Structure formats: structure tokens, C-alpha cells
Amino acid sequence: MKSHTLHLPKILACEADRIRSFGPEYVPYADQIRDLATRLDTGRFHLAVLGQFKRGKSTLINALLGEALLPSSVIPLTAVPTLISHGERRCVRVRFQGDREDEVVARDSIPELHQKLLGYVSEEFNPHNEQGVLQVEVTHPAALLAQGVVLIDTPGIGSIHQHNTEMTLNFLAQCDAALFLVSADPPITNVEVEFLHTIRDAVAKVFFVLNKVDYLTDEETETALSFFKRALRERAGIEGQVSVFPVSAKQGLAAATSGDADLWDSSGMAAVSEHLIGFLAAEKNAVLEDAVRKKALDLLGDVGLRIELSRRALEMPIDTLEDRLHTFEAKIQEAELQRRHAADILEGDRKRVVARLEEMVQALRERSIAHLREVAKTALADPAGPDEEAAQEAVSAAIQPYYEHELGETTAVIEQGVASLLHSHQQRADDLIGSIRVAAADLFDIPYRAPESGGTLSMRQEPFWVSRKGWESTFSPITKELLDRALPRAMREKRIRKRLDAQIAHLAVRNAENLRWATLQNIDTTFRQFARELDEDLAETIDATHGAITAAYRKRKEHLDETTADLARLQQASAAVTAARSELDQE
Ligand SMILES: Nc1nc2c(ncn2[C@@H]2O[C@H](COP(=O)(O)OP(=O)(O)OP(=O)(O)O)[C@@H](O)[C@H]2O)c(=O)[nH]1
Ligand SMILES: [Mg+2]
Incomplete structure (x- = not known):
């Protein structure tokens, strides 16, 4: 397994350089392959x-x-x-x-x-x-x-x-x-x-x-x-x-x-430390390498498809090329329409998650009032007589642990809901993008191999709430103004209770609002980023397929074609990519 570690980054770096030499339209693929090599180094x-x-x-x-x-x-x-x-x-x-x-x-x-x-x-x-x-x-x-x-x-x-x-x-x-x-x-x-x-x-x-x-x-x-x-x-x-x-x-x-x-x-520390080092060297890298290898294979597949499309478009009779280009453009239009529908559904899903959050926050408000009132009640039940300040202190001390717990629970529920929603959107988007590649390959008689990585390394598969900054809303304690408004101590319990109740209600609203606001920001950012990445993926796929075909078509129409030289170059590139794919496949 260790030999992989030495081998894979080298192969990737080498392929990145080669692909870069195919021309400017291949530079983004080369960059992505190079990033994969870096990812292995810094995992x-x-x-x-x-x-x-x-x-x-x-x-x-x-x-x-x-x-x-x-x-x-x-x-x-x-x-x-x-x-x-x-x-x-x-x-x-x-x-x-x-x-x-x-x-x-x-x-x-x-x-x-x-x-x-x-x-x-x-x-x-x-x-x-x-x-x-x-x-x-x-x-x-x-x-x-x-x-x-x-x-x-x-x-x-x-x-x-x-x-x-x-x-x-x-x-x-x-x-x-x-x-x-x-x-x-x-x-x-x-x-x-x-x-x-x-x-x-x-x-x-x-x-x-x-x-x-x-x-x-x-x-x-x-x-x-x-x-x-x-x-x-x-x-x-x-x-x-x-x-x-x-x-x-x-x-x-x-x-x-x-x-x-x-x-x-x-x-016993020697054994622990050796075991950890062994695990890190083997299993950790194996998991990461497998994901990197699959992703690299997919990228090489994309490069291969692009090369082959250019080649076929240069080779086939111009009438046939025009025909197939039309058919393919209709397919792309249909895919773009579907993407717009999917975006609407995604927006609907975002609203549903937000509505769920609102419900949870509403319930939290009520639950927290009941909980904090219970805390106050217990504190007031002192046999020495009700002590308003002690009760306020007890409520103050209860606030942070209580809302921290609630924050954890809310996060878990929302995170899970969002993850499973986005997962199904992701699958549909992958299918849609795949269908464009398949259509291009079919129309231009190119063997097609479905991607393997299933997006394992793409950012949107990572935990959505990677950064919890902003989550730790500062939980509002009882504020000075609230305390100052308190009347002198010698009051009957009922009046104390009433005042405390008002303070608690105020705190519950503020704390629940903090939690709501932070969660809402996270939901919005997550959905926005997700939608943007899907659109980028679709645009990249269209560029890789349609872009390659139309570039070749334009060359031929404008009689710029030095077809023989171009074809020879593409043939060489295609052979190199096929060789690289089988090398990675055997790794
Ligand atoms: N006898 C003995 N004491 C240990 C050992 N490991 C830790 N301690 C002692 O246990 C106490 C707690 O150790 P910490 O390392 O602070 O424990 P912790 O799990 O980090 O504690 P928290 O951060 O409070 O959760 C300290 O007094 C340590 O000296 C051990 O192997 N043997
Ligand atoms: Mg510790």
C-alpha cells in the first residue's frame, strides 16, 4: 500500500503536465489533476x-x-x-x-x-x-x-x-x-x-x-x-x-x-503510537488514494471524451456533422430546461427547511420558557423565603448549557434534513450531466464509461456545516437593564414570580432568535453554494462536449482546417490518455 503513496502523486503530476500541453482548453483539467496530487500530499x-x-x-x-x-x-x-x-x-x-x-x-x-x-x-x-x-x-x-x-x-x-x-x-x-x-x-x-x-x-x-x-x-x-x-x-x-x-x-x-x-x-504508549502510525500510513492513505484515483480516472475520461469528440467532428462528412450537432443542441436545451425545473424544486426545498426551522424555533421558545420558569420556581422555593436575586442567578447559570444543548439538537436535525435533500438533488444532477455526455458519445460513436467517483471528493459532499463560526451565538444572559428594572426586594412571591416570568420570556425570545438567525444563514449559504456548483458542473460539461464539437465545426467552415496535422495530434493525445487510464486502473 505504501508503494501507492509514492507512485500515485507522481503519475498524476506527470499526466497533468501532459494534458496541459494539449492546448488551452485542456488547462482546467490539468489543474484539477494537479490539485488531486496536492490533496494526497496534504491530506x-x-x-x-x-x-x-x-x-x-x-x-x-x-x-x-x-x-x-x-x-x-x-x-x-x-x-x-x-x-x-x-x-x-x-x-x-x-x-x-x-x-x-x-x-x-x-x-x-x-x-x-x-x-x-x-x-x-x-x-x-x-x-x-x-x-x-x-x-x-x-x-x-x-x-x-x-x-x-x-x-x-x-x-x-x-x-x-x-x-x-x-x-x-x-x-x-x-x-x-x-x-x-x-x-x-x-x-x-x-x-x-x-x-x-x-x-x-x-x-x-x-x-x-x-x-x-x-x-x-x-x-x-x-x-x-x-x-x-x-x-x-x-x-x-x-x-x-x-x-x-x-x-x-x-x-x-x-x-x-x-x-x-x-x-x-x-x-503501553509505544504500542499505541506504532498502531496509530501504521493506521495512518495504510488505511488513511488507502481511503484517500482510492477516492483520488477514481476522480483522476473520471477527469481523464472527460479529457478523452473531449479529444475524441474533436477528432470525430474533424473526420466525419460535414453534412452528417451538422445534423448531429443539431440533435445534440436540442438535447442540451432540454437539459437546461430540466436544470431550471430542478432549481425551482431546490428553492422549494430550501423554503421547506426554513419552515421546519421556524417550527423548531417556535417550539424551542415555548419549551425554554417552561424550562427556565421551572429553574426559577425551584430557586424561589427556598425555605428561607423567595430570593429574587438568587433566582435570577439560577436562571442565568442555566441559560448557556440549555441553549448549547438545543443548538446541538437543532443543528443535528437540520443538518440531516439538508444532507438528505441535497443528496437526492445531487443524484439527479449527476444523472442529467451524465445524460449529456452519453448523448454526445452516442451521436459521435465514442465508447463511453460512466464516472466512478460519484463526486466523492467534491466539496459539496463534505459536511455542509464545516465551519461552525457564527453558530456560537452568544447566549443572552440576564442583562443589566433587566436587573435594574427590578423593584426593591421586599415583595411578595407572586410579584417576584411575575417579574421573573417577564424576564424569562424576553430571554427566551432573544436566545431563540440568535439560534434561528445563525441557522438560517447556514441554510442559505449551503443551498446557494450547492446550486452554484451544480450550474458550474453543467456549464463545464456543455463546454467540454458542445464546445469541442463546435470548435471543430467552425474550423472546417472557415476552411482553417489543417485537418491532417490536427488529427495526428489528437490521435496521439488520445493514445496517451488511454494509456494513462489503464495505468491508473491497474494501480
Ligand atoms: N495515575 C495516573 N494518572 C493519570 C494518568 N493519565 C492522567 N492521569 C492524571 O489524571 C488527571 C486528569 O488528567 P487529564 O489529562 O487532565 O485528563 P482529561 O481527560 O484531559 O480531563 P478533562 O480535560 O477534564 O476532561 C491528572 O491529574 C493526570 O495527571 C495515568 O496514566 N496514570
Ligand atoms: Mg483535558
């Missing part, structure tokens, strides 16, 4: 370290990096996802929600970077993520990262800090694989089992790690491992052989920082 792979709070996620990443860069602690700590990718120098970039500019620190001193991270990613110094950090990006020279993997430290789930759980759940869509950590001290919990179900729905590949085995004897480790594997089978529904890596991340980190190879081995 980034998101590997998230996930688990309940305090299982040692940050420590394990530090062990993999070989130094104590990420903050870790005995209290729930990581509050913001940290993405660590390869770079010559250590650098920390803090990205904020909204318009605030990134903060960048590039230093070689680990304690300084550690301190910087502590200020932004930790629950202690950035409680409830009050600084509005979106995520933190770190570059680091560790060898593992040079493979194109991005390690992601995530906030632990299930702690008293509910917003940390939400942050991680909302982040899952951006992960390609996960390292799921449990620890030897408490056995696997229900929260973990439930979380695992969610992870497996979202992520293609999960590795399992049992951490903190330094607390256990060898015998106890064996017992803990078989208990964990059984739980994975029986409670998390994971079938077949599961391998679980027993490790001590803490010892691994000590080994890495002191350069103690024996301890690195016995900590």
Missing part, C-alpha cells in the same frame, strides 16, 4: 481524543507529543477543543467566536505556551468559555503529526460542566477517527456507553484505550481489559474482535520527556 486527518472527564486525554496527547504542552489537572479542565497539527515551530493560535481577531503566540518555551493555553482552554481560567474561544490551533514538530494527522484534545463529557459535553458533541462532525479513553480507576460508566453510541454514529474508526493502568497489577489489568471488552460488546453493541490498548499516559509522558525507551515501551 489532513482529524483524530479526536474523546472520553469522560479526567480520563487522561490531555496527558495522553502530551505523551504523544513528547512534552507537557497541554494543561492537565485533577479537576475537570479542558473546556475548548484544541487542534494540534504538524509545524516546524511550536505555535498557538486562539480563534474566537464573532469578529474578534485571532491571538497568535509563537515561542519555543513550553512553559510559556502551556501558560497561554491554560488561560484559554481551561475551565478554571476561562469558566463557561466566557472569553468566547471557538477553538485553539497548535502547531508542533512531533513526528506523528508529520503523517498528516491532526490530534484533537476535546473537553471531557459528563462532568458538572454541561457546556463542555455540548462543546464536544457539537464538534464530532469534524472528526475522522477517535481515540476513546476510559480509565482503570472506575469501570466504564453509563455515560461512557451512551457517549460511545453517539461517537460510533459520527466517526468511521474508533480506537480504544484503557488508561491509568499504573494503578493496577498485571493481573488486575487483564481483568479490567476483559471487563471493558465485554462491556463494549454487550452494552455498546461493538461486534467482532476489539483491541484495547492498556496504557499509562502519565508514565508515557515521563518516559517521553526523559527519553526512557524502556518506560515508553512498558507504559
Whole structure:
């Protein structure tokens, strides 16, 4: 498999150069093939370290990096996802929600970077993520990262800090694989089992790690491992052989920082790290390469079709050519009409998604009022008598976790709905575009091979909500004006309740509106981009087929044809493309 890695980019680069030499109309194909080669070189792979709070996620990443860069602690700590990718120098970039500019620190001193991270990613110094950090990006020279993997430290789930759980759940869509950590001290919990179900729905590949085995004897480790594997089978529904890596991340980190190879081995970290490197070198590339190879074959198919169309158009009797050109133009007109119908349906679908969102927001408004009133009611039920300020505080504290959860749920529902709608539009568009190619090939007697890649690499197949910027609407807390409007404390409970109710209703409307607005923007952008890309694809296909035929036709009409030379050139190009296709086919 590794030989592919060396081979494929070279073949692609070579073909890109050759195709470029066919003429200016072939340059866009050459560029796309070159992009595919680059994509192989830079293919980034998101590997998230996930688990309940305090299982040692940050420590394990530090062990993999070989130094104590990420903050870790005995209290729930990581509050913001940290993405660590390869770079010559250590650098920390803090990205904020909204318009605030990134903060960048590039230093070689680990304690300084550690301190910087502590200020932004930790629950202690950035409680409830009050600084509005979106995520933190770190570059680091560790060898593992040079493979194109991005390690992601995530906030632990299930702690008293509910917003940390939400942050991680909302982040899952951006992960390609996960390292799921449990620890030897408490056995696997229900929260973990439930979380695992969610992870497996979202992520293609999960590795399992049992951490903190330094607390256990060898015998106890064996017992803990078989208990964990059984739980994975029986409670998390994971079938077949599961391998679980027993490790001590803490010892691994000590080994890495002191350069103690024996301890690195016995900590279990050597096995984890080798396994990851092996996986990245083999499976990761295999998946990416297969997609790239298919896409390259499709592009070569397009180039071949274009060449053959030009060739036939130069060769056939001019009357026949005119005839077929007419028939083909009628086909194109029909396809354009169908595309307009499809655009109308797409617009209708967009409106239906928006209507669904409006319904969800309406329901959320009502639900959130009920929920927050319940919070206020519980707070007011203090036996010492109703305390308005305490109730307001309780409501304030409940707002962020509540709306974060709701945001996650709304996103999931809308995302899924949009994805399946666009998927069927995509299929219809692929059929339409395919039918133009087939018609051209049929009319001009060219063998036709249907595309293989099914758009696997095209952007619109990627998660639609790739960027969550703008999603993290700042949840409105109780504002100063609302508090100031509050009357003196010595009021009867009923009046307090009434005032609180009004404040809650106001908050519910504002927060639901924030969520509605951010989601609406995402829906609109997604649909607009999608429609634009379909139109571009259609225009490209028409240019490749109709453009090639009419160019040849014009040449002949204007008696510009040096047909023999042209034909010889095209024949050569066609043979080269056929050879390249069969080479890629055998890869
Ligand atoms: N004994 C032992 N302690 C460990 C090990 N790994 C981590 N710890 C300790 O466990 C505590 C939590 O470690 P962290 O790395 O902060 O855990 P985390 O999963 O990142 O925690 P959150 O970010 O809060 O979810 C720290 O006190 C670590 O020193 C281990 O292998 N053995
Ligand atoms: Mg952590």
C-alpha cells in the first residue's frame, strides 16, 4: 500500500503536465489533476481524543507529543477543543467566536505556551468559555503529526460542566477517527456507553484505550481489559474482535520527556503510537488514494471524451456533422430546461427547511420558557423565603448549557434534513450531466464509461456545516437593564414570580432568535453554494462536449482546417490518455 503513496502523486503530476500541453482548453483539467496530487500530499486527518472527564486525554496527547504542552489537572479542565497539527515551530493560535481577531503566540518555551493555553482552554481560567474561544490551533514538530494527522484534545463529557459535553458533541462532525479513553480507576460508566453510541454514529474508526493502568497489577489489568471488552460488546453493541490498548499516559509522558525507551515501551504508549502510525500510513492513505484515483480516472475520461469528440467532428462528412450537432443542441436545451425545473424544486426545498426551522424555533421558545420558569420556581422555593436575586442567578447559570444543548439538537436535525435533500438533488444532477455526455458519445460513436467517483471528493459532499463560526451565538444572559428594572426586594412571591416570568420570556425570545438567525444563514449559504456548483458542473460539461464539437465545426467552415496535422495530434493525445487510464486502473 505504501508503494501507492509514492507512485500515485507522481503519475498524476506527470499526466497533468501532459494534458496541459494539449492546448488551452485542456488547462482546467490539468489543474484539477494537479490539485488531486496536492490533496494526497496534504491530506489532513482529524483524530479526536474523546472520553469522560479526567480520563487522561490531555496527558495522553502530551505523551504523544513528547512534552507537557497541554494543561492537565485533577479537576475537570479542558473546556475548548484544541487542534494540534504538524509545524516546524511550536505555535498557538486562539480563534474566537464573532469578529474578534485571532491571538497568535509563537515561542519555543513550553512553559510559556502551556501558560497561554491554560488561560484559554481551561475551565478554571476561562469558566463557561466566557472569553468566547471557538477553538485553539497548535502547531508542533512531533513526528506523528508529520503523517498528516491532526490530534484533537476535546473537553471531557459528563462532568458538572454541561457546556463542555455540548462543546464536544457539537464538534464530532469534524472528526475522522477517535481515540476513546476510559480509565482503570472506575469501570466504564453509563455515560461512557451512551457517549460511545453517539461517537460510533459520527466517526468511521474508533480506537480504544484503557488508561491509568499504573494503578493496577498485571493481573488486575487483564481483568479490567476483559471487563471493558465485554462491556463494549454487550452494552455498546461493538461486534467482532476489539483491541484495547492498556496504557499509562502519565508514565508515557515521563518516559517521553526523559527519553526512557524502556518506560515508553512498558507504559503501553509505544504500542499505541506504532498502531496509530501504521493506521495512518495504510488505511488513511488507502481511503484517500482510492477516492483520488477514481476522480483522476473520471477527469481523464472527460479529457478523452473531449479529444475524441474533436477528432470525430474533424473526420466525419460535414453534412452528417451538422445534423448531429443539431440533435445534440436540442438535447442540451432540454437539459437546461430540466436544470431550471430542478432549481425551482431546490428553492422549494430550501423554503421547506426554513419552515421546519421556524417550527423548531417556535417550539424551542415555548419549551425554554417552561424550562427556565421551572429553574426559577425551584430557586424561589427556598425555605428561607423567595430570593429574587438568587433566582435570577439560577436562571442565568442555566441559560448557556440549555441553549448549547438545543443548538446541538437543532443543528443535528437540520443538518440531516439538508444532507438528505441535497443528496437526492445531487443524484439527479449527476444523472442529467451524465445524460449529456452519453448523448454526445452516442451521436459521435465514442465508447463511453460512466464516472466512478460519484463526486466523492467534491466539496459539496463534505459536511455542509464545516465551519461552525457564527453558530456560537452568544447566549443572552440576564442583562443589566433587566436587573435594574427590578423593584426593591421586599415583595411578595407572586410579584417576584411575575417579574421573573417577564424576564424569562424576553430571554427566551432573544436566545431563540440568535439560534434561528445563525441557522438560517447556514441554510442559505449551503443551498446557494450547492446550486452554484451544480450550474458550474453543467456549464463545464456543455463546454467540454458542445464546445469541442463546435470548435471543430467552425474550423472546417472557415476552411482553417489543417485537418491532417490536427488529427495526428489528437490521435496521439488520445493514445496517451488511454494509456494513462489503464495505468491508473491497474494501480
Ligand atoms: N495515575 C495516573 N494518572 C493519570 C494518568 N493519565 C492522567 N492521569 C492524571 O489524571 C488527571 C486528569 O488528567 P487529564 O489529562 O487532565 O485528563 P482529561 O481527560 O484531559 O480531563 P478533562 O480535560 O477534564 O476532561 C491528572 O491529574 C493526570 O495527571 C495515568 O496514566 N496514570
Ligand atoms: Mg483535558
